[in-house]
Amino acid sequence: MRFVLFIFLLVFPLGAFAQSAPSVLPPNHPVQDIEEKKKAAQAREKALRAELKQIRAEVEAKRQKMIGVAKKIKKNEKELIDLETNIDVKRQEQLKIEARLNKDKAAISRLILALERMRRVPPEAMIARPGAPMKTAQSAMLLQSTLPRIYNHAEQLKQDLSSLDVIMTELKDNRALVVETSKKLQGDHKQLAQLLKSREGLYDKTSKDVKRRQAELRKISKQARSLRDLVAKIERKQREEDSAAKESSKRGTQKASFRATPVPKSGEAQLPISGVIKVGYGQTDEIGAQSKGIRIQGRENALIVAPMGSVVDYAGPFKGYGKILILRHQKGYHSLVAGLDKIDTVVGRSVSAGEPIGQLGLGIDGEPPTLYYELRYKGKPVNPSKKISGL
Numbered sequence: 001m002r003f004v005l006f007i008f009l010l011v012f013p014l015g016a017f018a019q020s021a022p023s024v025l026p027p028n029h030p031v032q033d034i035e036e037k038k039k040a041a042q043a044r045e046k047a048l049r050a051e052l053k054q055i056r057a058e059v060e061a062k063r064q065k066m067i068g069v070a071k072k073i074k075k076n077e078k079e080l081i082d083l084e085t086n087i088d089v090k091r092q093e094q095l096k097i098e099a100r101l102n103k104d105k106a107a108i109s110r111l112i113l114a115l116e117r118m119r120r121v122p123p124e125a126m127i128a129r130p131g132a133p134m135k136t137a138q139s140a141m142l143l144q145s146t147l148p149r150i151y152n153h154a155e156q157l158k159q160d161l162s163s164l165d166v167i168m169t170e171l172k173d174n175r176a177l178v179v180e181t182s183k184k185l186q187g188d189h190k191q192l193a194q195l196l197k198s199r200e201g202l203y204d205k206t207s208k209d210v211k212r213r214q215a216e217l218r219k220i221s222k223q224a225r226s227l228r229d230l231v232a233k234i235e236r237k238q239r240e241e242d243s244a245a246k247e248s249s250k251r252g253t254q255k256a257s258f259r260a261t262p263v264p265k266s267g268e269a270q271l272p273i274s275g276v277i278k279v280g281y282g283q284t285d286e287i288g289a290q291s292k293g294i295r296i297q298g299r300e301n302a303l304i305v306a307p308m309g310s311v312v313d314y315a316g317p318f319k320g321y322g323k324i325l326i327l328r329h330q331k332g333y334h335s336l337v338a339g340l341d342k343i344d345t346v347v348g349r350s351v352s353a354g355e356p357i358g359q360l361g362l363g364i365d366g367e368p369p370t371l372y373y374e375l376r377y378k379g380k381p382v383n384p385s386k387k388i389s390g391l
Contacts, residue, residue, distance in 0.1 A: 062199045067354045069192045073303045076185045078274040080178060080299060085276075087174050090167045097160045097167075192303070192356060196344055213347045214316070221318050231326060231334060231379055234313050263330050264309035267353030269387040272307050272337050273298040273360060273371050281383045292381035293336065293374030300369060302360040306351040307335050307373070308387065315343050321372070325357060333387070336374040 220237065224230035275298035285291040310327035313334070318324050321338040325345070328334055341361025351357060363369045375384040 059199065062195055063352055063355055066192065066195045066199065066356055067305075067352060069188055069195065070303055070305050070354055070356050073185060073188045073192065074274045074305065076181050076188065077299055077302055080181050080185070081275060083174050083178050083181070087171060087178075090171050090174070094164060094167045094171070097164050101160060101164075189303075196356065217314055217347060218316065221314070221316065224318075227318070227321065227336065228379065230314070230318060231336075231376065234326065235379070238313075262350070263311050263328060264350050264352055266308040266330055266387075269308050270305070270354060271296060271384075271388060272304045272357075272373055273302045275299070275302065275371070278370060281381075281385070293372055294384060296371045296373060297368050298360050298371060300360070300362050301341075302369070302371075303356060304337065304340060304358040304360060304371065305354050306357050307337075307375075307384075308333070308353050310335065310351055312345050312347050312349045312351065312357075315345060315347050323358075327351070327357075332378045334376045334379075336372075336376065338372040338374075339370060341369075 216237070217234070220233045221230055224233055273296055275296040277294050278297045279285050279291050279295040281291060281294055283291050285295065306327060308327075308329050310329050312325060313328045314324065314326035316323065318338075323340040323343055324336060324338040325340065325343065326334060326336055337357070339360070340358040342359040343357070344359070345351060345357045360369050360371055373384065375382055375387060377386075
């Protein structure tokens with residue numbers, strides 16, 4: 001029996017059983033711990049991707065809603081500007097008619113008094129007076145030639161009074177519309193403020209390197225001698241970042257880039273605010289120089305939107321321009337928006353056409369506020385009408 005067992009062990013060694021048995025690691029084995037951490041990391045990454053996707057979807061939904069509200073606000077602001085302009089025109093007409101009526105008032109009073117006296121004198125008394133028939137005939141001839149002018153004057157007076165009544169009614173209606181439109185505008189602004197706050201909260205979860213970019217751009221703006229120099233320096237910085245990003249991509253590493261955000265489609269090109277163009281492209285501006293952009297007069301605290309789909313390349317103050325935004329569009333175009341009182345976006349952000357980016361301030365010395373808008377192609381100013389129809 002022992003001999004049989006010895007032969008069996010020789011043929012089937014214990015190592016064979018050991019090799020065929022499944023490998024079970026203890027719970028605290030280092031390899032087991034690494035595998036668990038890897039699975040947890042993959043699960044977190046998957047959850048973060050899903051959360052990021054959801055956040056981006058929410059941001060896009062907010063953006064579209066904001067564009068819709070901004071469109072309503074711009075429409076209401078334009079209606080208010082038109083109403084206020086019409087009120088001013090009607091008010092001037094009213095003043096002219098009232099001045100004309102006041103001027104004619106004395107002459108009309110004297111004429112009516114003379115006619116009334118003539119009516120009271122009996123015909124017999126006029127005939128009985130010495131020389132009365134001749135004078136009467138002369139008076140009748142004079143009155144006959146004057147009466148058509150009197151009738152015309154009376155008709156003009158009637159028309160003026162009728163026009164004045166119409167103007168007063170229109171003024172009353174327009175003022176009521178101004179109140180109604182202003183209430184709508186206030187409601188839209190309140191809704192927009194809530195959307196902006198919500199959007200910023202969502203962006204805070206996904207924004208990276210914003211402070212670094214802003215610090216670098218502040219340094220660039222201090223070094224720039226002019227606006228053209230600022231745009232050139234920003235573009236040079238972008239090219240350097242592009243090159244660095246490409247090199248990093250080749251080496252398999254990642255590096256932040258100013259052009260990391262893709263430029264969205266231009267969309268429907270539009271003016272940044274609703275208003276009246278006071279200085280057109282190429283016209284003489286307030287200092288006697290040829291304007292390289294357009295100056296738009298808007299209402300106080302008017303909403304400012306992106307003129308086209310763009311990426312924000314610069315946001316902040318710059319020398320004599322006040323607070324400005326430099327927006328990069330597709331195909332080598334840039335927009336400069338200057339004179340903002342409040343900026344509602346940050347460097348590196350992608351904005352769609354019509355999306356709110358800021359707010360106009362108050363006027364100076366009773367004058368309405370204005371916004372300066374300049375469109376550049378490959379660094380050189382061009383007429384905005386090349387992109388915006390209706391200018």
